[in-house]
Amino acid sequence: MALWGGRFKQQASTQFKAFNDSLPVDFRLAEQDIVGSVAWSKALLKVGVLSATEQHDLEQALGSLIEEVQANPQVVLESDAEDIHSWVEGKLIDKVGDLGKKLHTGRSRNDQVATDLKLWCKQKGGELLLSLVNFQQALMDLSQRERATVLPGYTHLQRAQPVTFGHWCLAYVEMFDRDIGRLKDALYRADTSPLGSGALAGTAYPINRMELAADLGFRRATMNSLDAVSDRDHVIELLSSASISMMHLSRFAEDLIFYNSGEAGFIELSDEVTSGSSLMPQKKNPDALELIRGKSGRVYGAMTAMMMTMKALPLAYNKDMQEDKEGLFDALDTWQQCLDMGVMVAQGLRVNSTRTLAAAQQGYANATELADYLVSKDIPFREAHHIVGEAVLAAIEAGKPLEDFSLSELKQYSDRIEEDVYKHLSIESCLDKREVLGGTSRSQVQKTIESIQSGKHEI
Numbered sequence: 009m010a011l012w013g014g015r016f017k018q019q020a021s022t023q024f025k026a027f028n029d030s031l032p033v034d035f036r037l038a039e040q041d042i043v044g045s046v047a048w049s050k051a052l053l054k055v056g057v058l059s060a061t062e063q064h065d066l067e068q069a070l071g072s073l074i075e076e077v078q079a080n081p082q083v084v085l086e087s088d089a090e091d092i093h094s095w096v097e098g099k100l101i102d103k104v105g106d107l108g109k110k111l112h113t114g115r116s117r118n119d120q121v122a123t124d125l126k127l128w129c130k131q132k133g134g135e136l137l138l139s140l141v142n143f144q145q146a147l148m149d150l151s152q153r154e155r156a157t158v159l160p161g162y163t164h165l166q167r168a169q170p171v172t173f174g175h176w177c178l179a180y181v182e183m184f185d186r187d188i189g190r191l192k193d194a195l196y197r198a199d200t201s202p203l204g205s206g207a208l209a210g211t212a213y214p215i216n217r218m219e220l221a222a223d224l225g226f227r228r229a230t231m232n233s234l235d236a237v238s239d240r241d242h243v244i245e246l247l248s249s250a251s252i253s254m255m256h257l258s259r260f261a262e263d264l265i266f267y268n269s270g271e272a273g274f275i276e277l278s279d280e281v282t283s284g285s286s287l288m289p290q291k292k293n294p295d296a297l298e299l300i301r302g303k304s305g306r307v308y309g310a311m312t313a314m315m316m317t318m319k320a321l322p323l324a325y326n327k328d329m330q331e332d333k334e335g336l337f338d339a340l341d342t343w344q345q346c347l348d349m350g351v352m353v354a355q356g357l358r359v360n361s362t363r364t365l366a367a368a369q370q371g372y373a374n375a376t377e378l379a380d381y382l383v384s385k386d387i388p389f390r391e392a393h394h395i396v397g398e399a400v401l402a403a404i405e406a407g408k409p410l411e412d413f414s415l416s417e418l419k420q421y422s423d424r425i426e427e428d429v430y431k432h433l434s435i436e437s438c439l440d441k442r443e444v445l446g447g448t449s450r451s452q453v454q455k456t457i458e459s460i461q462s463g464k465h466e467i
């Protein structure tokens with residue numbers, strides 16, 4: 009039964025009904041709608057709209073409905089109700105007859121849907137926080153495992169300076185820390201209850217909205233009824249938190265896709281997260297990572313779509329806003345799946361430390377060290393940079409690393425160079441000099457791991 013038949017002479021066309029109905033999407037709000045309805049029935053009891061028995065019977069019926077939904081969330085889809093609010097009301101009437109028709113007193117689907125969606129966001133946000141923390145933990149474990157493994161660090165995708173694999177992992181731990189902060193921040197602002205705002209002007213019943221908000225587990229009630237039913241900032245904030253985090257995930261994926269390439273050969277991904285080619289038997293493709301990288305696009309798409317939908321919408325509720333859920337559900341599911349897949353990737357990957365070390369040694373990654381050495385011999389840095397540039401050019405032409413030049417060869421570039429230069433050119437010395445806070449030296453990486461694990465780390 010539709011919730012609004014009285015004013016109409018004709019039935020809506022089936023084509024329009026299919027276009028207008030949101031149940032195929034908003035069925036996921038069933039539990040939130042029922043929980044919100046129980047709280048509303050209590051509020052109606054307090055203002056004398058329902059008797060204690062009536063409220064009791066409604067609460068019982070809603071309780072059994074929630075059990076049905078929990079046992080099989082798909083049961084909702086068997087109905088041709090317009091949306092989840094109509095479905096819950098219809099089911100209630102099936103269970104308790106005319107009493108079910110009293111529940112909607114003083115309430116509108118506009119404050120109802122806003123409340124349901126915020127409750128859903130809070131629940132899903134909690135799950136996402138857990139997935140983020142799990143992913144960070146997997147990165148921490150990997151960084152512990154590979155804390156001493158040498159990895160070429162890149163700028164412009166050219167080998168720049170050696171770092172450790174553990175340091176690379178910790179870079180992502182930082183990014184996901186900021187994502188956690190952003191998500192918590194968005195959830196804090198979303199944590200206000202619109203219920204009691206009515207269609208747009210506020211309910212006409214003397215409901216204590218602060219009490220009602222607390223009953224539903226919200227921090228407080230919203231403060232303006234027009235805003236409460238028209239606000240979808242929380243949807244956009246969650247989508248933008250998801251987008252930024254997917255950007256981080258896509259960079260994580262891209263780094264590893266490159267490390268896994270035949271050309272680099274730095275890591276091997278586990279069979280669990282890779283697939284083969286139907287034609288080329290030798291292939292082992294990094295599908296999980298490519299999908300993570302690719303799915304970032306659909307999450308940005310959902311964010312952009314919602315910004316576009318909300319742009320220039322007049323106050324208060326407009327049906328345009330029904331478009332909020334499909335993209336939000338999809339984007340947050342996608343984000344969660346990618347984080348969970350990221351855990352599997354991180355847990356299963358093996359680093360080929362011989363290849364990473366060889367690559368770090370081949371790329372003249374110690375050129376800065378030679379320049380710093382010359383600086384220590386009183387040559388100004390700019391001049392040292394030029395001298396080393398000439399030496400690197402000669403080394404490239406000779407096809408060998410800087411440290412393979414004999415002392416007399418090196419002296420052609422600067423007579424300040426002495427035998428002690430060789431210890432400065434080793435990878436170990438390049439790494440171990442980066443003792444500064446946030447640097448890549450092995451002891452600094454170890455300190456960072458320990459400080460994160462002890463919870464002392466500042467975001």
Ligand code: ARG
Pocket residue numbers: 030034091117118121325327329330331
């Ligand atoms: N299904 C709608 C939505 O998701 C809620 C109903 C509000 N509809 C209305 N005609 N006021 O936004």
